[in-house]
């Protein structure tokens with residue numbers, strides 16, 4: 001997209017109070033072309049001066065870019081830019097194996113009981129398919145076996161591409177040496193829809209205390225455990241308001257998740273109460289949903305290979 005450079009002496013400015021009657025537009029479909037998160041463009045729109053507020057989105061973007069660049073620290077600017085380049089490099093070279101995964105196909109992805117509960121969209125319908133074995137931890141059948149198999153094959157195919165091209169990828173987080181960020185190789189749009197249409201309806205009703213209805217972005221990745229992969233995972237909290245964790249399979253022993261109660265930042269290392277202790281054994285296709293600050297870890301996967309799909313659901317927009 002073009003840089004905003006209308007008169008270099010004229011600074012891009014915003015109005016001090018938002019224009020409340022203006023309906024801000026959605027920029028999600030421009031994600032690949034935007035310098036910043038699409039939500040930032042939507043949030044800033046109501047602050048645009050009179051001569052910009054009613055222009056087309058494409059005319060507003062360069063002006064909004066300028067504002068965002070002016071206000072972001074140089075380190076963040078660079079990081080954003082580099083990460084965008086990194087994703088573009090992967091996506092222009094990597095050939096997907098299962099194209100069907102890259103757009104949302106609910107009936108191919110989800111089991112019928114889950115789809116029925118989502119379409120009814122009530123607390124009762126969600127509760128009817130879920131167990132809550134410990135307060136704030138929900139488990140339910142979610143993904144079709146075929147979807148799990150295809151996702152495993154896609155990740156394997158991506159890893160084969162990494163080996164062949166010797167491309168250095170970024171791992172999903174600081175704790176995992178293996179695994180891959182699905183958003184980095186083309187699954188960003190599908191997973192955003194996954195979060196908005198199939199996780200947020202549940203969190204709106206069942207995770208109100210962490211703003212479940214306001215989740216607006218995600219970090220989607222897979223983790224891989226086994227004796228030749230990451231073996232276990234230490235005690236931690238996730239960088240997310242709500243975490244969805246689904247086991248994709250296949251054959252493995254061990255790898256149980258252990259939970260030890262929800263804590264705020266200040267009290268993250270305080271003692272565990274007996275009623276907070278809960279251990280969970282993964283079952284292929286089944287999901288576990290919990291708030292990100294529910295302290296947990298994963299025990300060693302002692303044989304075979306365990307791959308899990310993680311969607312960290314977040315709220316970026318203030």
Ligand SMILES: [Fe+2]
Nearest residue numbers: 236237238296
């Ligand atoms: Fe975690």
